[in-house]
Amino acid sequence: MKELKDKGLFRQQCLIAGAWQDAASGASVDVSDPATQAVIGSVPDVSGAETRSAIKAAQAAFGPWRAKTHAERAALLEAWHGLMIEHVQDLARILTLEQGKPLAEAAGEIRYGASFVKWFAEEARRIGGTTIPSPTPDRRIVVLKEPVGVCAIITPWNFPNAMITRKVAPALAAGCTVVVKPSEFTPFSALALGVLAERAGIPAGVINIVTGMPADIGTELMANETVRKISFTGSTRVGSLLMRGAADSIKRLSLELGGNAPFIVFDDADLDLAIEGAIVSKFRNGGQTCVCSNRILVQAGVYDAFADKLAARVSAMKVGPGTEPGVEIGPMINAAAIDKIDRHVSDALAKGARVLSTSPAMPEGKQYATPMVLGDATPDMLLAGEETFGPVAPLFRFQTEAEAITLANGTPYGLAAYFYTESLKRSWRVAEALEFGMVGLNTGAISTEVAPFGGVKQSGLGREGAQCGIEEYLEMKTFHIGGL
Numbered sequence: 001m002k003e004l005k006d007k008g009l010f011r012q013q014c015l016i017a018g019a020w021q022d023a024a025s026g027a028s029v030d031v032s033d034p035a036t037q038a039v040i041g042s043v044p045d046v047s048g049a050e051t052r053s054a055i056k057a058a059q060a061a062f063g064p065w066r067a068k069t070h071a072e073r074a075a076l077l078e079a080w081h082g083l084m085i086e087h088v089q090d091l092a093r094i095l096t097l098e099q100g101k102p103l104a105e106a107a108g109e110i111r112y113g114a115s116f117v118k119w120f121a122e123e124a125r126r127i128g129g130t131t132i133p134s135p136t137p138d139r140r141i142v143v144l145k146e147p148v149g150v151c152a153i154i155t156p157w158n159f160p161n162a163m164i165t166r167k168v169a170p171a172l173a174a175g176c177t178v179v180v181k182p183s184e185f186t187p188f189s190a191l192a193l194g195v196l197a198e199r200a201g202i203p204a205g206v207i208n209i210v211t212g213m214p215a216d217i218g219t220e221l222m223a224n225e226t227v228r229k230i231s232f233t234g235s236t237r238v239g240s241l242l243m244r245g246a247a248d249s250i251k252r253l254s255l256e257l258g259g260n261a262p263f264i265v266f267d268d269a270d271l272d273l274a275i276e277g278a279i280v281s282k283f284r285n286g287g288q289t290c291v292c293s294n295r296i297l298v299q300a301g302v303y304d305a306f307a308d309k310l311a312a313r314v315s316a317m318k319v320g321p322g323t324e325p326g327v328e329i330g331p332m333i334n335a336a337a338i339d340k341i342d343r344h345v346s347d348a349l350a351k352g353a354r355v356l357s358t359s360p361a362m363p364e365g366k367q368y369a370t371p372m373v374l375g376d377a378t379p380d381m382l383l384a385g386e387e388t389f390g391p392v393a394p395l396f397r398f399q400t401e402a403e404a405i406t407l408a409n410g411t412p413y414g415l416a417a418y419f420y421t422e423s424l425k426r427s428w429r430v431a432e433a434l435e436f437g438m439v440g441l442n443t444g445a446i447s448t449e450v451a452p453f454g455g456v457k458q459s460g461l462g463r464e465g466a467q468c469g470i471e472e473y474l475e476m477k478t479f480h481i482g483g484l
């Protein structure tokens with residue numbers, strides 16, 4: 001910690017108009033290490049008034065920032081990316097301290113987060129427009145792309161770095177300025193990004209970071225007419241609240257919300273590949289990802305073999321503090337997360353599920369969840385209806401392809417889905433039948449800066465990453481030129 005403080009990366013103030021500040025009221029929120037519950041620091045608990053100042057600062061910076069050439073903005077993003085890569089290990093350490101995930105995963109998240117900065121630095125140079133053939137000879141029609149304006153960026157605790165860069169990088173590349181509100185559980189990763197942005201030469205006011213409890217900040221971000229867009233990643237409950245709050249001033253919205261991903265294993269699957277995919281997609285970040293496999297649907301012919309192999313892998317997992325070498329499952333984010341997992345598991349056991357794995361050696365501490373495989377899961381169980389957000393893999397048995405599709409789509413969510421088969425025909429049939437924004441065939445890894453990321457149904461609106469990610473921060477202006 002001392003080293004991180006000496007390097008200036010562990011900041012306990014928020015960033016408004018280029019100034020590092022405490023809350024005017026002096027109020028602060030403690031942040032604790034999920035592995036020990038020890039307080040690692042505190043951040044200002046800012047009010048609506050300070051949020052208003054941050055919005056004003058973003059508005060003041062907007063004119064000069066949008067006036068820069070695309071190449072100038074790209075160069076600043078490239079410099080920010082360079083600093084993130086230079087400080088991968090420092091940023092990973094901060095992330096693990098406040099979020100709990102294993103250090104190697106945290107370093108992976110920093111590289112993933114940095115990849116969006118690089119990608120959108122490149123995309124900044126390619127913001128074009130279109131010309132449209134005129135219906136009359138004396139006119140010309142051109143469509144210009146312009147930045148949306150001041151954007152509010154609200155992010156969750158499960159990817160405290162990458163969920164910010166996936167939004168801030170395209171916003172800045174497009175010429176927008178931002179007010180970032182990170183999760184109150186993981187503000188230090190956001191503040192460290194602010195330090196590096198400042199060092200990269202990104203001008204004061206372009207990135208503002210407000211910290212603290214969400215109610216007052218959220219109310220101001222929703223109501224303030226200067227904020228032209230809200231980009232949110234988090235729960236469907238809060239997403240829907242923000243959508244209602246943004247309605248009065250008709251703000252643009254991007255919503256990356258919860259999921260309930262099915263992971264389907266057909267009889268003709270490569271089972272070893274499917275086990276690897278299940279481990280990656282279910283247990284990464286201790287099962288606390290929005291694209292986590294939440295329901296593992298296995299066809300009757302391979303159910304027992306798959307269950308045995310998965311149970312063996314899970315029983316051998318190493319659970320412990322994220323800072324300890326070799327740990328695969330770190331602590332859960334907070335006590336509420338542990339309660340939810342316990343509730344899901346007891347409900348499943350009461351309704352007939354069976355634990356198929358044995359418990360790995362568990363460390364001391366209140367916030368560790370035992371990784372487990374549950375057999376005989378059924379759709380009436382709590383864990384079938386909502387994200388468990390923990391290292392629990394429930395196995396559902398199915399007989400036919402049609403039954404698997406009905407089960408998979410039987411959720412109001414539509415973020416990610418995975419399936420395993422060696423049949424080409426089935427691959428296309430199933431991919432087309434799944435009502436999800438992202439589908440993985442024979443892979444459990446679907447997150448990359450080069451491909452669109454986002455959901456359908458109650459999993460959200462809009463897409464991040466890829467070429468389309470920058471469009472979320474651009475308006476079209478149709479320019480009609482007459483009298484030629």
Ligand code: NAD
Pocket residue numbers: 154155156157158159163181182183184213214215217218219233234235236238239241255256257258259289290291387415455459460
């Ligand atoms: P959350 O909705 O509780 O909080 C997300 C953010 O919203 C936090 O910064 C929080 O402080 C803020 N917030 C809460 N109430 C607010 C209000 N009234 N006004 C303004 N902001 C408010 O979600 P979480 O628990 O931090 O994250 C986990 C959830 O995020 C899961 O549902 C997960 O699936 C989802 N998620 C989705 C994606 C995706 O890309 N679709 C990615 C990661 C996480």
